Amino acid sequence: MKREEYIQEIKRLKKERDAIILAHYYTDNDLQEIADYVGDSYYLSKVAREAKEQVIVFCGVKFMGESAKILNPHKTVLLPDDVADCPMAHMVTPQQIKQVRQEHEDLAVVCYINSTAQIKAESDVCVTSANALNIVKTLKQSKIFFVPDQHLGTYVASKVPEKEFIFNDGYCHIHRSIQKEAVLREKALRPEAQVLVHPECPSEIVDLADYVGSTTGIIDYVAKSQADSFIVCTEIGILYELKKNNPNKNFYFVGEKKECADMKRITLSKLYEALRDMKYEVVLEEAERKAAEEALLAMHRLAD
Numbered sequence: 001m002k003r004e005e006y007i008q009e010i011k012r013l014k015k016e017r018d019a020i021i022l023a024h025y026y027t028d029n030d031l032q033e034i035a036d037y038v039g040d041s042y043y044l045s046k047v048a049r050e051a052k053e054q055v056i057v058f059c060g061v062k063f064m065g066e067s068a069k070i071l072n073p074h075k076t077v078l079l080p081d082d083v084a085d086c087p088m089a090h091m092v093t094p095q096q097i098k099q100v101r102q103e104h105e106d107l108a109v110v111c112y113i114n115s116t117a118q119i120k121a122e123s124d125v126c127v128t129s130a131n132a133l134n135i136v137k138t139l140k141q142s143k144i145f146f147v148p149d150q151h152l153g154t155y156v157a158s159k160v161p162e163k164e165f166i167f168n169d170g171y172c173h174i175h176r177s178i179q180k181e182a183v184l185r186e187k188a189l190r191p192e193a194q195v196l197v198h199p200e201c202p203s204e205i206v207d208l209a210d211y212v213g214s215t216t217g218i219i220d221y222v223a224k225s226q227a228d229s230f231i232v233c234t235e236i237g238i239l240y241e242l243k244k245n246n247p248n249k250n251f252y253f254v255g256e257k258k259e260c261a262d263m264k265r266i267t268l269s270k271l272y273e274a275l276r277d278m279k280y281e282v283v284l285e286e287a288e289r290k291a292a293e294e295a296l297l298a299m300h301r302l303a304d
């Protein structure tokens with residue numbers, strides 16, 4: 001089928017199935033175009049939680065579909081690709097969490113939403129890059145075990161000096177591959193440009209930032225900024241929304257094309273097949289779902 005035919009069929013099937021399509025800013029442009037809602041992890045989790053439709057199709061990686069299912073146990077949640085997964089989500093184990101809990105008192109386990117349902121089930125509260133700072137500040141515990149992302153954890157810790165942090169060694173390979181020298185080179189070429197950094201980047205990149213925030217945070221910052229040039233330190237998919245909203249502003253990405261292969265696994269044809277065949281359905285074991293739901297609901301309570 002041609003692109004236009006896929007689009008037509010997806011729209012038809014969406015009505016037939018009573019489905020809502022959600023897409024993350026790192027997915028392909030076509031998916032961002034056809035989705036009912038596009039956003040960062042926090043916004044999409046909120047939309048999924050409030051969805052009226054019976055079927056939620058999540059154009060994103062596995063942890064996003066899992067989070068939608070955790071919050072909507074009676075709905076059908078579909079992932080157009082059954083392999084698309086965030087490697088970082090697997091960079092901590094339940095055993096590590098249990099061990100740290102045993103070793104420390106007055107401890108909160110804070111897990112980045114980029115984690116498996118199993119890890120959420122072991123955690124006290126979930127966070128995303130949009131709300132991590134505010135949520136951690138409000139926790140009553142004096143110690144925080146932040147999993148799995150060491151870089152987001154380090155960023156949060158730098159802003160909350162009153163608490164003691166224990167870090168895990170997880171990371172996003174896309175954001176970790178952004179080199180300080182490359183950002184400095186880009187800055188030297190365009191001294192007027194503002195540097196926008198996602199907090200999954202290492203601290204030496206965060207230190208160069210004019211603004212640090214989630215994908216939505218970066219998009220909102222650009223919309224309000226008087227500047228017309230930006231050096232963007234995150235995944236390339238965000239460019240679609242940035243360009244759409246700001247056709248006259250200039251965006252420069254650092255180093256080689258920063259593309260998350262997992263996010264890019266989702267295509268129009270796979271979205272069409274997901275709706276046609278009602279695949280791939282997210283299925284979770286109920287006890288684990290329930291425990292994970294507590295951590296996600298705690299996030300929504302503290303962030304909303």
Ligand code: 13P
Nearest residue numbers: 040041042128129214215
């Ligand atoms: P946000 O869109 O929440 O900033 O998350 C970035 C990310 O890496 C999602 O996988």
Ligand code: SF4
Nearest residue numbers: 061086087172174260
């Ligand atoms: Fe995971 Fe990084 Fe891809 Fe986001 S961009 S899904 S954190 S690997």
